[in-house]
Amino acid sequence: MILEKIAADTKLRVEKAKRKVPYSEICRRAMAMDATTGFPFEKALAEPGIHYICEVKKASPSKGVIAQDFPYLEIAREYEKAGAAAISCLTEPKYFQGKDAYLKEITENVSIPVLRKDFTIDEYMIYEAKTLGASVVLLICALLDTATLKRYIKVADRLGLSALVEVHDEEEMQSAIEAGARVIGVNNRNLKDFTVDIGNSIRLRTLAPKNVLFVAESGIKTAEDISKLREAKVNGVLIGETLMRSPDKKVVLEELNGGSL
Numbered sequence: 001m002i003l004e005k006i007a008a009d010t011k012l013r014v015e016k017a018k019r020k021v022p023y024s025e026i027c028r029r030a031m032a033m034d035a036t037t038g039f040p041f042e043k044a045l046a047e048p049g050i051h052y053i054c055e056v057k058k059a060s061p062s063k064g065v066i067a068q069d070f071p072y073l074e075i076a077r078e079y080e081k082a083g084a085a086a087i088s089c090l091t092e093p094k095y096f097q098g099k100d101a102y103l104k105e106i107t108e109n110v111s112i113p114v115l116r117k118d119f120t121i122d123e124y125m126i127y128e129a130k131t132l133g134a135s136v137v138l139l140i141c142a143l144l145d146t147a148t149l150k151r152y153i154k155v156a157d158r159l160g161l162s163a164l165v166e167v168h169d170e171e172e173m174q175s176a177i178e179a180g181a182r183v184i185g186v187n188n189r190n191l192k193d194f195t196v197d198i199g200n201s202i203r204l205r206t207l208a209p210k211n212v213l214f215v216a217e218s219g220i221k222t223a224e225d226i227s228k229l230r231e232a233k234v235n236g237v238l239i240g241e242t243l244m245r246s247p248d249k250k251v252v253l254e255e256l257n258g259g260s261l
């Protein structure tokens with residue numbers, strides 16, 4: 001499966017990063033930073049209504065190159081101006097053509113929280129995310145057992161980072177809950193065959209405890225999708241391709257939201 005391939009390549013990337021900046025040094029740098037962040041991502045999602053997490057993504061394994069022209073900083077600024085609650089920035093280089101530098105530059109230029117969208121398979125990456133200015137890290141349940149998930153959430157917590165814990169079925173949802181996830185994202189994309197079903201978020205919505213924030217991820221394209229997710233009482237939606245393919249992000253966000261934002 002693609003996820004295993006990506007995880008294996010990520011492991012090599014982290015080994016290389018550790019040779020440049022050792023584990024003890026990345027920890028030191030991250031822990032020297034302010035951890036009293038107030039968890040702005042969770043704060044934003046906890047406000048009433050549905051919130052937009054807008055993704056900066058050049059390419060993906062399922063779609064290939066999405067944006068030939070990729071003015072990532074302009075895109076991030078446009079998202080912020082259009083009323084996004086948060087930004088998601090891909091940093092995985094091989095399959096998504098992401099870069100740590102995109103994340104760093106974006107966090108330095110917007111004031112809304114930014115998610116480091118990557119395949120966290122080592123605590124090192126959580127410390128790294130902090131030094132890049134992220135407010136949130138992605139933890140994918142399919143890559144981490146419950147005990148590891150729990151440990152990573154604690155590491156993030158101590159740094160003042162939120163964790164968006166991604167699940168795609170009931171079993172993973174249970175693991176996320178058991179690990180103490182405060183924000184759970186349901187991926188509507190099946191990573192085995194790349195099919196997308198918004199119904200996956202709606203189906204799993206009822207399984208998340210009341211005190212957990214809920215995000216629907218992937219394949220969100222129309223105002224009708226949003227309206228269904230709103231009805232299901234999701235707190236946030238994570239949208240990439242639909243926004244990346246449209247020249248005017250503000251117009252698309254307004255259309256999706258059925259008026260203004």
Ligand SMILES: O=P(O)(O)OC[C@@H](O)[C@@H](O)c1c[nH]c2ccccc12
Pocket residue numbers: 055057117118166187217218219220238239240241242
């Ligand atoms: O471009 P889309 O279909 O709107 O999806 C965005 C986001 O959900 C997707 O990029 C994503 C969801 N989970 C991930 C994990 C890793 C990388 C990417 C993702």
